[in-house]
Amino acid sequence: MAxxxxxxxxxxxxxxxxxxxxxxxxxGQPIRVEARxxxxxxxxxxxxxxxxxxxxxxxxxxxxxxxxxERRKDNxxxxxxxxxxxxxxRVPER
Numbered sequence: 361m362a363x364x365x366x367x368x369x370x371x372x373x374x375x376x377x378x379x380x381x382x383x384x385x386x387x388g389q390p391i392r393v394e395a396r397x398x399x400x401x402x403x404x405x406x407x408x409x410x411x412x413x414x415x416x417x418x419x420x421x422x423x424x425x426x427x428x429x430e431r432r433k434d435n436x437x438x439x440x441x442x443x444x445x446x447x448x449x450r451v452p453e454r
Contacts (some may be wrong), residue, residue: 375402 363376387406394401
């Protein structure tokens with residue numbers, strides 16, 4: 361779809377609604393501007409990749425709980441090793 365637009369005194373252009381619908385962009389969205397030969401190319405930038413991935417693991421197993429469990433097991437192993445080294449049966453609880 362080709363459309364003719366006019367630049368303003370500040371060299372601003374309005375992207376026609378038909379093109380905005382074809383290439384979904386939102387107000388305030390960053391757009392990369394390139395000069396290619398004698399053309400000006402506008403490329404909407406994707407959302408921040410971190411924001412785009414936010415929530416993608418929702419509903420799956422809790423990674424926080426798995427990490428806490430792994431750390432608890434590590435602490436128990438370390439306490440058992442210390443107790444064995446010190447010659448005691450159990451290290452007192454903290």
